[in-house]
Amino acid sequence: MKILVTGGAGFIGSHTVVALHEAGFEPVIIDNLYNSNLNVLDGIRQITGKDFPFYEIDCNDPEKVRALFEKEKFDGVIHFAAYKAVGESVQKPLNYYENNLISLMVLLRAMKEFDVHNFVFSSSCTVYGQPEKLPVTESTPRQPATSPYGNTKAIAEDIIRDHVYSAPGLKALSLRYFNPIGAHESALIGELPNGVPSNLVPFITQTAAGLRPSLTVFGSDYDTPDGTCIRDFIHVVDLANAHVKALDLLKEKTEADHYDVFNVGTGEGYTVLQLINTFEEVNGVKLNYTVGPRREGDVEKIYAQADKVNHVMKWHAEKTMADALRDAWNWQLKITPQK
Ligand code: UD1
Numbered sequence: 303m304k305i306l307v308t309g310g311a312g313f314i315g316s317h318t319v320v321a322l323h324e325a326g327f328e329p330v331i332i333d334n335l336y337n338s339n340l341n342v343l344d345g346i347r348q349i350t351g352k353d354f355p356f357y358e359i360d361c362n363d364p365e366k367v368r369a370l371f372e373k374e375k376f377d378g379v380i381h382f383a384a385y386k387a388v389g390e391s392v393q394k395p396l397n398y399y400e401n402n403l404i405s406l407m408v409l410l411r412a413m414k415e416f417d418v419h420n421f422v423f424s425s426s427c428t429v430y431g432q433p434e435k436l437p438v439t440e441s442t443p444r445q446p447a448t449s450p451y452g453n454t455k456a457i458a459e460d461i462i463r464d465h466v467y468s469a470p471g472l473k474a475l476s477l478r479y480f481n482p483i484g485a486h487e488s489a490l491i492g493e494l495p496n497g498v499p500s501n502l503v504p505f506i507t508q509t510a511a512g513l514r515p516s517l518t519v520f521g522s523d524y525d526t527p528d529g530t531c532i533r534d535f536i537h538v539v540d541l542a543n544a545h546v547k548a549l550d551l552l553k554e555k556t557e558a559d560h561y562d563v564f565n566v567g568t569g570e571g572y573t574v575l576q577l578i579n580t581f582e583e584v585n586g587v588k589l590n591y592t593v594g595p596r597r598e599g600d601v602e603k604i605y606a607q608a609d610k611v612n613h614v615m616k617w618h619a620e621k622t623m624a625d626a627l628r629d630a631w632n633w634q635l636k637i638t639p640q641k
Pocket residue numbers: 386387388426427428448449452481500501502503505517518519520521531532533574597599600601
């Protein structure tokens with residue numbers, strides 16, 4: 303099956319391209335390189351020994367997307383390409399709604415026109431807000447989003463659900479990712495944030511590498527064992543493999559108009575301080591950090607109940623948080639210029 307991977311040069315996208323190849327799919331990458339880098343393609347090439355078709359295309363450009371669909375004859379689409387900085391989305395909501403939602407609709411229209419029937423969407427546990435009961439299952443009610451970014455994910459899920467209902471033959475899954483971290487164990491691909499990272503692990507690895515003076519832990523007065531937030535940290539390679547399983551599941555589905563959502567997490571929650579301690583232990587490095595005030599918009603604790611993805615998709619997280627933190631550190635060492 304030939305699979306279009308939008309945002310395929312990005313963090314989760316690049317690892318998914320590798321996983322697709324290993325599972326016998328043929329990935330085709332499009333990316334506008336807004337938050338990614340052409341060097342990623344070299345990393346993918348070194349891991350797989352293959353040069354996958356790459357197009358520098360923005361998914362918001364309907365003409366270019368149409369022309370690509372006409373040329374490539376896809377069997378499925380995995381849609382990663384999106385803006386994802388929570389804070390920035392509060393400052394520039396229109397950019398987020400425009401970019402994240404128009405690209406989705408451009409793709410769905412092209413899929414309809416060219417009879418492409420399998421769609422996997424990159425959603426987020428952010429759609430649950432701060433749930434009343436933990437762990438969260440797929441039937442835990444979604445809460446009003448705490449940021450425009452989060453709202454784009456909730457609206458996108460609704461658009462897909464409604465469109466599937468109206469589009470004969472289309473089958474789609476939304477995967478609600480928890481917190482992806484880590485890098486490929488080869489250290490040939492990993493997370494490459496532009497500018498100051500807003501996510502925890504790239505900030506930690508850049509601090510440990512001496513690129514930033516200190517990490518601030520956002521809040522230590524939460525109602526958790528050590529006062530810091532709890533998250534479900536999932537290794538990016540495990541998450542990439544979940545996309546292969548998602549396509550396998552869609553292939554099996556014979557009924558038309560199939561739509562479903564899955565949590566993709568490990569099912570275990572760890573605090574920010576537990577993660578920092580694990581990082582220091584597995585890598586034998588000391589991290590410079592201080593505890594600061596809470597970050598606006600953060601939820602106190604969230605982790606997945608992963609039963610549905612385990613049983614229905616037959617996917618399990620295989621790697622530990624320690625594996626992810628070791629791989630993230632090896633990647634950081636690889637990309638940090640040596641003094
Ligand atoms: C956020 C989004 C999530 C999105 C992801 C992608 C929300 C609620 N969550 O996840 O949907 O998919 O970003 O970017 O919208 N932390 C520090 N210091 C730092 C950075 C982070 O202490 O310098 C803490 C945060 O307060 C949080 C945890 O680390 O408790 C994880 O933060 P982060 O990596 O930014 O991810 P989320 O906010 O959980």
